[in-house]
Amino acid sequence: MPRVHHCWIGRSHVRAFGRLRAFSQSRVFALALLAIFIGVAGTASAHGPTIAVSHEELKPALLNLFIGTTVHFNNSVEMPSRHVIVDKAGTLESPPLMMPGDGWHYTFEKEGAFEIYIKQHPNAKARIVVVPKR
Numbered sequence: 001m002p003r004v005h006h007c008w009i010g011r012s013h014v015r016a017f018g019r020l021r022a023f024s025q026s027r028v029f030a031l032a033l034l035a036i037f038i039g040v041a042g043t044a045s046a047h048g049p050t051i052a053v054s055h056e057e058l059k060p061a062l063l064n065l066f067i068g069t070t071v072h073f074n075n076s077v078e079m080p081s082r083h084v085i086v087d088k089a090g091t092l093e094s095p096p097l098m099m100p101g102d103g104w105h106y107t108f109e110k111e112g113a114f115e116i117y118i119k120q121h122p123n124a125k126a127r128i129v130v131v132p133k134r
């Protein structure tokens with residue numbers, strides 16, 4: 001789609017903008033954006049509580065969170081037939097967690113009460129209550 005430029009700036013500025021635009025379409029720029037995105041996501045996921053996953057329980061079994069909080073799930077035991085974290089309403093589902101140290105994180109973006117449990121051990125459950133930030 002052709003773009004209309006308002007020519008209130010001089011030629012050299014037009015050239016500079018041209019270079020800027022070329023840069024913004026370049027692979028380097030895309031990589032820079034990606035790096036920023038990963039950086040931000042990394043920072044965000046560094047915060048928030050951790051739930052330990054074992055055969056018997058999710059610990060802690062109750063969390064009260066503000067919207068936007070990232071919860072980490074840390075598998076603490078070996079489970080070759082895997083642990084999969086799900087919730088009653090079908091909102092979330094983790095990838096298979098098999099080895100100690102296998103982890104997953106999920107950011108709760110919606111208000112509500114989430115009844116989560118390990119698919120393979122339905123008695124290992126936790127309640128996560130998410131409320132808006134004040």
Ligand SMILES: [Cu+2]
Nearest residue numbers: 054055079083
């Ligand atoms: Cu298990």
